[in-house]
Structures are given as C-alpha cells and as structure tokens.
Amino acid sequence: MTHFTLDPQLQKDCFTLGTLGDSLLLLLNNALVPWFILVPHTEAIELFEMDRDSRLALQRDTDALAAFVKPTFACDKLNVASIGNLVSQLHVHVVGRRRDDFCWPGVVWGRPEREDYTDAAVMEIAAALLAQLGDRFSLLDH
Amino acid sequence: MTHFTLDPQLQKDCFTLGTLGDSLLLLLNNALVPWFILVPHTEAIELFEMDRDSRLALQRDTDALAAFVKPTFACDKLNVASIGNLVSQLHVHVVGRRRDDFCWPGVVWGRPEREDYTDAAVMEIAAALLAQLGDRFSLLDH
Numbered sequence: 222m223t224h225f226t227l228d229p230q231l232q233k234d235c236f237t238l239g240t241l242g243d244s245l246l247l248l249l250n251n252a253l254v255p256w257f258i259l260v261p262h263t264e265a266i267e268l269f270e271m272d273r274d275s276r277l278a279l280q281r282d283t284d285a286l287a288a289f290v291k292p293t294f295a296c297d298k299l300n301v302a303s304i305g306n307l308v309s310q311l312h313v314h315v316v317g318r319r320r321d322d323f324c325w326p327g328v329v330w331g332r333p334e335r336e337d338y339t340d341a342a343v344m345e346i347a348a349a350l351l352a353q354l355g356d357r358f359s360l361l362d363h
Numbered sequence: 364m365t366h367f368t369l370d371p372q373l374q375k376d377c378f379t380l381g382t383l384g385d386s387l388l389l390l391l392n393n394a395l396v397p398w399f400i401l402v403p404h405t406e407a408i409e410l411f412e413m414d415r416d417s418r419l420a421l422q423r424d425t426d427a428l429a430a431f432v433k434p435t436f437a438c439d440k441l442n443v444a445s446i447g448n449l450v451s452q453l454h455v456h457v458v459g460r461r462r463d464d465f466c467w468p469g470v471v472w473g474r475p476e477r478e479d480y481t482d483a484a485v486m487e488i489a490a491a492l493l494a495q496l497g498d499r500f501s502l503l504d505h
Binding site: 268276283298299304305326327 | 427469
C-alpha cells in the first residue's frame with residue numbers, strides 16, 4: 222500500500238470499499254447499476270505493461286469480483302473493461318448489466334444519468350463482499 | 364476449431380484475419396480506429412466462466428495483441444473490454460485510441476461513425492501481425 226495514491230477523480234466519484242487481493246476496490250456512486258472499479262497497485266498504464274505476476278493477480282481478482290457481481294445483482298451480462306481515456310491510473314471496470322437497466326444495450330461510459338447511493342445500500346454491498354469474498358476482500362483500516 | 368461457429372453479426376461487421384493463440388482474430392471494418400476483436404473458442408458467456416487454462420491463454424493473447432496495437436498505430440491509450448450486450452458470443456475488444464480520433468475521450472461502442480477499410484489496408488495490417496506476432500498469429504486456411 223505504500224506510496225499508493227488514488228487518482229483524485231476516482232476518489233471523488235467512488236466509495237472506497239476496501240482491498241480485493243492486490244487492488245483497491247471502489248464502488249462508483251451511481252445506484253443505477255452495480256459498477257465496481259479495481260485499482261491495482263502498479264505504475265503501468267496498460268494491462269499488458271504490468272509485470273506478469275501482478276497481471277495474473279489482477280485477472281484473478283477481476284474474475285472473482287465478476288463472479289460475485291453477476292448473481293448478487295441478478296445481472297444478465299457483465300461489462301468488464303479497462304478504458305482510461307480520462308483517468309490514466311490503471312483501473313478495471315466491472316459493471317453488472319440488466320436488460321431493464323437505464324441504458325441497456327448501450328454502454329454505461331459517458332452517460333450522464335446518476336443516482337446517489339444511500340449509506341445503508343453501500344454498507345449492504347460491503348457486507349455482501351465480506352460474506353462472499355472474505356478470503357480476498359478486506360475493509361480498509363480507518 | 365471443430366464445432367466453432369462465429370456469431371453472424373461479428374462475421375458481418377468484421378474481417379476475419381486469422382487465429383491468435385486459441386482465439387479467432389477479427390478486425391472491425393471501421394478504418395476510423397484500429398479495432399480488433401478476439402473470439403476465444405469457448406461456450407462461456409463471461410470471462411470468469413471460462414476454464415482456468417483457456418482464461419489464462421485469452422489473457423496472454425489479449426496482452427500480446429495490445430502490445431502490438433499500441434505502437435503499431437501510435438496510440439495514446441488502449442481500450443480493452445468484454446461487453447457482449449448485443450452479441451452474446453464471448454469476445455474481447457482491443458481498440459487503439461488517439462487523442463485526435465473521432466470520439467476521444469468518449470468510448471467507441473454505440474457510435475455510428477464508420478469508414479470502410481480498403482483491401483490494401485487490411486492486407487497491410489495482416490502482414491504487420493505476421494511480422495510481429497508470427498509466433499502466435501496465423502492466417503486462416505482458405
């Protein structure tokens with residue numbers, strides 16, 4: 222964790238839920254879709270530039286998160302992406318999509334629609350992560 | 364390769380360049396951005412549902428493709444994504460982005476802008492793949 226600074230835009234837009242494996246796990250503050258973001262501890266900008274072990278760990282953490290999101294939020298499809306056109310700090314989106322969500326079948330990136338989470342809803346998500354991914358997920362020390 | 368059928372929409376929208384590792388390698392017929400698509404030989408719909416060996420192979424093939432695309436097309440950023448809201452056959456987009464491209468910093472998915480490739484441009488891309496990824500990339504047998 223040393224010398225790791227989260228990008229200010231990600232910090233502003235998201236709740237920091239904790240750590241999942243070697244990454245910070247964020248929840249975008251948009252209750253319209255379950256939208257998680259993994260931020261690995263790396264200086265790389267592109268996935269292919271990560272060192273081999275970190276890349277493999279990120280793939281496994283991403284898959285574990287995806288396997289949590291799909292049934293927990295009753296999703297029809299997952300959208301998993303590394304984009305980074307606006308925020309260069311490497312981060313991976315795991316977004317649960319439903320055929321009845323606000324912009325299906327379009328993608329969520331660039332859409333203006335937003336709805337704040339309640340604190341209770343965020344706590345509920347953190348509790349579900351602890352219950353189901355407790356071997357990889359930890360709440361942040363405060 | 365047995366019993367592998369490419370989704371008709373992908374077939375219609377893309378050139379099939381060949382195979383990269385265990386995946387079909389497609390080029391979307393849109394010369395506005397270098398937009399490659401890997402289609403692994405799997406019945407899984409989500410990345411996390413792939414068997415462990417196939418998942419790892421896909422990650423390595425995706426990274427090898429990304430490492431080819433970024434310098435070859437002088438990209439500022441790569442967008443790497445598994446979306447699949449419209450085409451359920453599992454496929455991974457590797458899109459090279461430039462700050463001067465048609466929709467930077469927005470994402471390319473859902474945009475209507477299109478420009479056909481010339482045959483010569485497609486051949487040139489296939490030749491570059493052969494030259495730089497020849498250990499993983501093969502043209503299709505016709």
